[in-house]
Each structure stands twice: as structure tokens, then as C-alpha cells.
Amino acid sequence: MTRTDHAARTETERPPPLGPRSSALRARRALRQGPGAALVWLLPALATLGAGLYRISTPVLWHDELATLTVVRRPVGALLAMLQNVDAVHGAYYLLLHYWIGLFGDSPAMLRLPTVLAMAAAAACAALAGKRMFGARAGLTGGLLFALIPSVTRYAQEARSYAFVVLVAAAALLLLLRALERPGPLRWLCYGASVAAAGYFHLVSLVFLGAHAVGVALHWWKERSQWRIPVGFVLAAGLGVACTYPLIALGEGQAGRQIGWIAKPRLSDLAGVWPQIFSSTAMAAVLFLAAALAWGSDRRRSVLFGTVSALLPVLALWAISQRAGVSYFMPKYLFFVLPAWAVLAGAGLALVRVRGMVAALLAVVVMVTPDHVAVHGPLSHGAYTYPEPVTWFTPLDYRAAAEIVAAGYEPGDAAAYGQQQFSPWWGVDTGVAYYLPSHIHLRDVLTGQSGQQLNDLWPTLSTDPAATLDAVAPPRIWLVSKDDGGDPFSTLPPPYAKVLQDRYVQKSYRQVPGISVALLVHR
Numbered sequence: 001m002t003r004t005d006h007a008a009r010t011e012t013e014r015p016p017p018l019g020p021r022s023s024a025l026r027a028r029r030a031l032r033q034g035p036g037a038a039l040v041w042l043l044p045a046l047a048t049l050g051a052g053l054y055r056i057s058t059p060v061l062w063h064d065e066l067a068t069l070t071v072v073r074r075p076v077g078a079l080l081a082m083l084q085n086v087d088a089v090h091g092a093y094y095l096l097l098h099y100w101i102g103l104f105g106d107s108p109a110m111l112r113l114p115t116v117l118a119m120a121a122a123a124a125c126a127a128l129a130g131k132r133m134f135g136a137r138a139g140l141t142g143g144l145l146f147a148l149i150p151s152v153t154r155y156a157q158e159a160r161s162y163a164f165v166v167l168v169a170a171a172a173l174l175l176l177l178r179a180l181e182r183p184g185p186l187r188w189l190c191y192g193a194s195v196a197a198a199g200y201f202h203l204v205s206l207v208f209l210g211a212h213a214v215g216v217a218l219h220w221w222k223e224r225s226q227w228r229i230p231v232g233f234v235l236a237a238g239l240g241v242a243c244t245y246p247l248i249a250l251g252e253g254q255a256g257r258q259i260g261w262i263a264k265p266r267l268s269d270l271a272g273v274w275p276q277i278f279s280s281t282a283m284a285a286v287l288f289l290a291a292a293l294a295w296g297s298d299r300r301r302s303v304l305f306g307t308v309s310a311l312l313p314v315l316a317l318w319a320i321s322q323r324a325g326v327s328y329f330m331p332k333y334l335f336f337v338l339p340a341w342a343v344l345a346g347a348g349l350a351l352v353r354v355r356g357m358v359a360a361l362l363a364v365v366v367m368v369t370p371d372h373v374a375v376h377g378p379l380s381h382g383a384y385t386y387p388e389p390v391t392w393f394t395p396l397d398y399r400a401a402a403e404i405v406a407a408g409y410e411p412g413d414a415a416a417y418g419q420q421q422f423s424p425w426w427g428v429d430t431g432v433a434y435y436l437p438s439h440i441h442l443r444d445v446l447t448g449q450s451g452q453q454l455n456d457l458w459p460t461l462s463t464d465p466a467a468t469l470d471a472v473a474p475p476r477i478w479l480v481s482k483d484d485g486g487d488p489f490s491t492l493p494p495p496y497a498k499v500l501q502d503r504y505v506q507k508s509y510r511q512v513p514g515i516s517v518a519l520l521v522h523r
Contacts (some may be wrong), residue, residue: 040136041124044143048123051115051147052156055376057108060399061434062381065159067457068429069106069434072098074452081455083389086257088250092200093161099251112156119156122163123147125170126339127346132177133302134294134347141357142346145287148364149338151279151331154375160333165205168198169336173309173343176212179236180219183228188236195240200334203244203251204328205336207320209237209311214312215235222301255326265318265329273314276331277338280371286364287341293348305346309340396482396514398431404510404517405478406437413443414474416490416500416520418481426482428515431457445472446496465499477504479518483511488518 061069071079071094079098085169088476099113104110127143134142146152155162172194179187198205216233220226265273274283274288291310296304314334321327349357374380382395405415417429427443436442446469449464462468479500481491488509489497504520511517 019187020368037136040131040140041127041143043140044123044127044147045120047144047147048152048156049116049120051153051372052112052119056112056116056157058376059106059108059157059381060378060395060397061111061159061431062396062499063427063431065111065381066398066430066434068094068097068159069111070427070430070451070457072101073106074098078452078455082452082457084250085455086254086457088247088254089203089258090161091247093164096164097159111159113162115158116156118167119152120162122167123152124169124341125167125174128337129170129174129177130343130346132174132181133306133343134297134299134350135304137354137357138343138350139346140343141349142342143360144361145290145345145349145364146339146342148361148368149278149283149287149342150368150371150375151277151335152338153372154279154380155332155335157375158381158487161201162332165198165202165336166338168194168201169205169208170339172198172208172212173339176215176233179232180216180229183226183232185232188232191233192236192240192243195237195252196243199241199244200247201471203247203335204317204333206241206244207316208309208336209241210316211305211312211340212237214308218301218305240375255484259326259328262327264328265321269329270315270318273329273331273334277314277334278341279375280368280370282367283364286367288347290345290348291341292362293351294344295348296351297347299347303344303347306340306344310337310344313337359522382514394482394514396426396428396431397512398428398515399435399511401428401480401515401517402432402435404512405432405442405480406440408508408519409440411478412474413442414445414472414476415478415480416446416492417444418479418484418488418516427458428480429483432480432515442478443474445469445470445474445477446492461493461496465496469499469503473522475522477517477520479520481516481518483514483516486511486516488516491516 067087068090071356072280073081074082076095076098079094080091083094087094097111100114101110104113123143123146125148127139129139130142131139133139152166155166172191175187175191175194179191195206195209198208213233216230220229223229274284278287279286291307294306297303314337317328317334349360352360366478378399379397415432417432429447433442444459446461446465448460450459451457454460477500479488481488484491488506489501492500500520503523505523506518507521508519509516
């Protein structure tokens with residue numbers, strides 16, 4: 001052993017000084033290491049934040065976000081009453097956003113800002129988890145890869161709960177690693193709280209506990225004398241799941257209505273789902289290749305745990321969907337594996353020399369730029385695919401339809417919205433009204449009970465359309481509908497269409513993507 005090696009070993013093994021000198025030494029180390037250490041999580045968080053804020057108001061709200069809008073505008077009592085009937089699995093997010101818009105308003109940017117912040121925090125957690133598993137360089141690389149995933153940007157700008165699911169999954173991974181490093185009641189309690197939060201933001205995400213159990217087993221196998229580790233994990237995870245029991249009971253009864261339309265996945269979907277999880281075929285290829293490189297690392301247990309965390313939840317949900325009464329196999333339900341993929345891929349790229357790693361990251365930026373541009377498009381949120389493009393999920397340009405109405409509006413105008421009987425969840429009434437100028441309020445002449453009155457998401461049509469229409473008798477009506485082929489009256493049930501045709505004549509007709517706008521004038 002050389003003198004330098006001996007000195008280094010002695011310095012490492014020497015106990016820390018006590019008293020004021022110890023405090024001063026810790027302060028100097030914090031000042032020396034703090035800024036550099038902070039970059040590991042700060043750069044990925046800032047990159048994710050910047051991508052999420054860019055053109056945040058450009059994509060038109062689509063019907064999932066409109067569902068959020070209709071709920072979070074209600075009083076808390078009405079919101080809770082609705083959750084007893086539908087959408088209980090999104091209840092925690094709805095409540096959070098209800099109070100948020102009470103402070104900051106419900107513009108597109110404000111509706112989406114909480115999810116942007118959640119994704120940025122998820123990037124920080126993923127980077128810190130990668131640092132603990134593979135080192136600082138791997139953590140930074142993994143965090144930056146996370147920021148480059150197009151679905152991270154896409155759902156950072158989605159007024160739904162999925163960004164928060166990604167955040168709590170990343171936080172749960174980080175908190176588990178902390179608990180394994182130094183087990184203690186407080187750390188296990190924090191982990192259990194993250195498990196409960198994951199359940200309340202989306203119950204399906206709790207399948208990550210299977211992967212976490214594998215990680216705990218790998219850690220315990222190395223030091224089998226530490227029996228408190230598996231016990232602490234079981235208690236913390238069990239407590240977290242137990243806290244979600246009220247939601248489990250509600251969600252079980254609502255699952256058939258909400259996701260009963262999802263087809264049972266085929267074996268081929270296990271391969272085809274990945275480009276949709278990442279919203280990019282190119283990014284899927286990059287992450288798979290980088291994750292494979294991680295197996296060259298000497299931290300084999302960490303690599304195995306990362307691989308299990310990235311793959312096992314997807315395989316588990318596929319298997320569960322084969323036997324359950326409903327299918328849970330949807331790309332957006334699987335986003336909670338994104339932090340694990342970023343961590344594992346970061347470990348793979350970190351094995352390359354620094355210049356090669358930087359070049360690889362720049363190459364990834366070039367490869368995925370077209371996908372990032374696409375997710376910022378005006379109708380990008382309405383483009384829906386699973387497990388292949390679904391033709392009946394047509395992007396609807398509510399903003400363009402509202403501009404037509406606003407340009408031709410006259411005081412006294414009213415509205416009638418098609419599809420309210422056949423497919424009310426398209427939210428044509430909510431979407432167009434949202435994008436109309438604040439001084440324009442169109443009364444819906446065919447509506448019956450509102451969603452709030454029904455303790456549901458969507459309204460119903462009037463039971464007596466003739467009496468309702470005659471009571472209002474507006475001089476002009478804007479018939480705005482999901483465009484189903486050129487005849488706006490075909491979007492209403494025949495009795496309702498006849499009532500309008502008997503009393504009104506069509507003066508103009510225009511189409512925008514997914515929506516038709518007809519102006520009817522009283523005969």
C-alpha cells in the first residue's frame with residue numbers, strides 16, 4: 001500500500017471530530033459539495049419544468065380535461081357527492097385542483113400548471129433515486145432522460161391526475177431506498193405515506209409494490225440479519241394500502257362504468273404498448289438500449305431491482321387484466337414506470353465516457369424533438385391511441401368552434417349541443433362555453449338536469465324539448481355538435497331534431513376539426 005493510499009484510508013476510517021470543529025467541518029463540506037450535489041436533481045427538474053411550461057396553453061383542452069373542469073368548478077359538497085357515483089379514483093386530484101383554481105383561476109395554463117410542477121418534482125426524485133442506486137452521474141443522466149421522454153411533457157400539460165401518479169411513484173422509490181439505507185420508524189412511515197398517496201391518485205399504480213418487494217428481498221438477502229427491513233416494509237406498505245380501502249371499495253363498484261370499454265390486452269400488446277407509454281418509438285428504443293447497457297454495471301443488485309421496477313408492473317397489469325372483470329391495461333395507467341426506466345437507462349449511459357454520454361444525450365434530443373413538437377400541437381391532446389389509433393377518438397377543436405360563435409354572436413342567442421344524448425362525455429357544451437369570451441353566455445335550450453344536479457359528470461337532455469324550447473323561444477340558436485358527416489341535426493335524437501327543424505331554419509353551417517357549427521334562425 002502506498003503512502004497516499006494509506007493516508008486516504010486513514011482519513012476515511014478516522015472518526016469525525018467532535019465539538020465545534022465537527023460542526024465547522026460539516027458546514028465546510030456542505031458548502032463545498034452542496035451546489036454540485038444539487039445539480040443532480042436541479043437540472044432535470046428545470047429541464048422538465050421548461051418543457052412543461054413551453055406552449056402550455058396551446059393544446060386545446062380535450063374531453064378528459066373538460067371532465068376535470070366540470071368537476072373542480074363545483075362546491076366541495078357537490079364534488080364529494082359526485083365521487084360516490086363516478087370518478088372516485090380521481091377524487092384526490094379533483095380536490096387539489098378545486099382549491100388551486102380557487103386561488104389562481106381556471107385558464108388553460110393554471111389548470112395545467114400543477115401537473116407541470118408535479119412532473120418537475122418527479123424528475124428530481126428520479127434523479128435522486130438514480131444517484132442512490134448508481135451514483136451521481138447516473139442520477140443526473142437518468143433525470144435528464146426522464147425530462148426528454150415525450151409522454152412526460154405531454155402529461156405534464158394534462159389536467160388529469162397522471163403526473164401526480166408519476167410523482168408519488170418516483171417519491172415512493174426514493175423513500176424506499178432511504179429506508180433501506182437506514183431503516184427507522186420515521187422513514188418507513190414516510191414510505192407508507194407515499195404508498196397511500198399513490199393509491200389515492202390512481203389505485204392501479206399500487207402494483208409497483210410487487211417490484212418494491214423484490215428490491216427489499218434483494219437488500220435483505222445481502223444482510224439477512226437485518227430482519228427489521230422486511231418487517232418494516234410489510235408494515236409500511238400494508239398501512240399505506242389499508243389507508244386506501246375506502247377508495248378501493250368505491251372504485252370497485254365504478255370500474256365497470258368507467259373502464260369497461262377497454263379491451264382485454266393481447267399478447268402482442270406487451271410489445272406494442274411501450275411506444276405509447278413513452279409517446280415515442282424513438283424514445284422507447286433509446287431507453288431499452290440504455291437499460292440493456294446498465295447490465296454492464298458492477299451494481300448488479302441495483303440493476304436487477306431497476307429492471308424489475310421497469311418491467312414487472314406492466315407484466316402484472318397485463319396478467320391481471322386477463323382474469324379481472326375489467327381491463328386495466330392502458331398506456332396512461334402505466335406512466336408510473338417512467339421514473340424506473342429513466343433511472344435504469346441513466347445507469348446504462350453513465351457507463352460511457354463523459355464525452356460519449358453528452359453526445360448520446362444530444363443525439364436523443366435530436367431523435368425525440370419531432371415527438372416533442374407533436375405533443376405541443378393545438379389538437380395533440382385529442383389524438384388518442386390504444387393499442388392502435390382509435391378512429392372514434394377524434395380531436396375536437398372547441399376553441400375554433402367558439403371563435404365562430406363569438407364572431408357571429410348577437411345578444412339573445414342561445415345554444416343547442418349535439419351528442420348530449422349519445423355521447424355526452426365529448427363535452428361539446430363545456431368545451432365551447434369554456435373558450436367563449438367571458439361576456440358571452442349561451443343558454444342551452446335543450447338541457448335538462450345538469451351534471452351537478454345529477455351528482456354525475458354530464459347533463460341530460462330535457463324530457464320535453466318542445467315545452468322547454470317554447471318557454472325560451474330565442475330568435476337564434478347555435479347548434480354545435482361533434483361533426484358526424486355534414487348534417488348537424490343528425491347529432492341529436494330524432495324527436496329533438498324535429499322540434500328544432502319545425503321552429504328554425506338553418507342559415508349557416510361551418511366545420512372545424514371534429515365539430516360542426518350551424519346557426520339556426522326562428523321561422
